[in-house]
Amino acid sequence: xxxxxxxxxxxxxxxxxxxxxxxxxxxxxxxxxxxxxxxxxxxxxxxxxxxxxxxxxxxxxxxxxxxxxxxxxxxxxxxxxxxxxxxxxxxxxxxxxxxxxxxxxxxxxxxxxxxxxxxxxxxxxxxxxxxxxxxxxxxxxxxxxxxxxxxxxxxxxxxxxxxxxxxxxxxxxxxxxxxxxxxxxxxxxxxxxxxxxxxxxxxxxxxx
Ligand code: DC
Numbered sequence: 001x002x003x004x005x006x007x008x009x010x011x012x013x014x015x016x017x018x019x020x021x022x023x024x025x026x027x028x029x030x031x032x033x034x035x036x037x038x039x040x041x042x043x044x045x046x047x048x049x050x051x052x053x054x055x056x057x058x059x060x061x062x063x064x065x066x067x068x069x070x071x072x073x074x075x076x077x078x079x080x081x082x083x084x085x086x087x088x089x090x091x092x093x094x095x096x097x098x099x100x101x102x103x104x105x106x107x108x109x110x111x112x113x114x115x116x117x118x119x120x121x122x123x124x125x126x127x128x129x130x131x132x133x134x135x136x137x138x139x140x141x142x143x144x145x146x147x148x149x150x151x152x153x154x155x156x157x158x159x160x161x162x163x164x165x166x167x168x169x170x171x172x173x174x175x176x177x178x179x180x181x182x183x184x185x186x187x188x189x190x191x192x193x194x195x196x197x198x199x200x201x202x203x204x205x206x207x208x
Contacts, residue, residue: 004109005028005110006111006113006126006127007028007030007110007111007127007130007205008118008123008126008129009112010114010120010131010180010181010184011114011116011132011133011178012133012166012167012170012178013082013139013170014134014139014142014143015132015133015139016132016142016192016197018034018036019194019197020197020198020201021034021114023194023198024202025112027202030109030110030112031105031109032111032113033102033105033112033114035098035113035115035118036115037071038066038101038102039088039098040081040085041070041071041073041076042066042085043059043081043083043087043088044070044075044081044084045065045070046088047084053083053084053087054091059088059093059094060097062088063094063097064097066097066098077150079162082162083162083166086166090169090175092174095121102115106123116176116177116178117177117178119180119181119184120181129183129184129185130184130185130187130204130205131181131184131187132187132189133186133190134188134189136160136163137160139163140163143159143163144156187200
């Protein structure tokens with residue numbers, strides 16, 4: 001029997017990767033891992049300890065002692081968690097600690113993983129790679145509506161500024177920066193709703 005596939009879904013914040021990757025996993029019968037949650041959980045642990053998420057020692061220690069339970073906390077979304085996750089994600093020791101976790105997750109039963117560096121670093125030999133993008137304005141609009149839906153106060157302009165700041169940090173960091181793998185298929189969801197994005201992704205994967 002052939003090995004179950006690894007499907008990498010990378011792209012910037014709020015491009016629609018999570019919704020898409022979750023549905024691909026369910027449709028293809030594969031386990032799903034939102035790798036951003038790992039960085040969020042590390043960031044949250046550093047904040048809990050009263051430390052600065054940019055502090056390499058504090059962040060590395062939080063990553064090395066991360067448990068599965070940390071990733072199911074209810075407070076991993078929102079502006080503080082966004083900023084803390086982006087800061088710890090720039091620290092090489094944090095990325096190294098989380099690399100094994102991600103590889104082990106996919107090793108046995110295959111997986112759909114979404115993140116920033118799945119196709120470039122975590123699984124360069126992935127069976128299929130998608131790079132999902134949308135314009136910053138569209139992504140900010142989606143994130144703004146999501147925050148509103150959760151009853152959190154938000155202003156569109158602030159959300160847009162945060163999205164741009166996170167892009168900047170994710171793209172320009174020295175280790176595993178956000179960029180498409182050379183063999184990734186690009187999917188721009190600026191003009192697509194979730195259903196259309198799913199159909200387009202299935203076609204790109206040769207399954208549509
Ligand atoms: O996808 P997300 O917004 O939940 O990701 C949170 C942060 O973690 C984001 O700033 C980028 C970082 N991240 C990363 O560096 N590598 C990954 N594989 C996933 C997320």
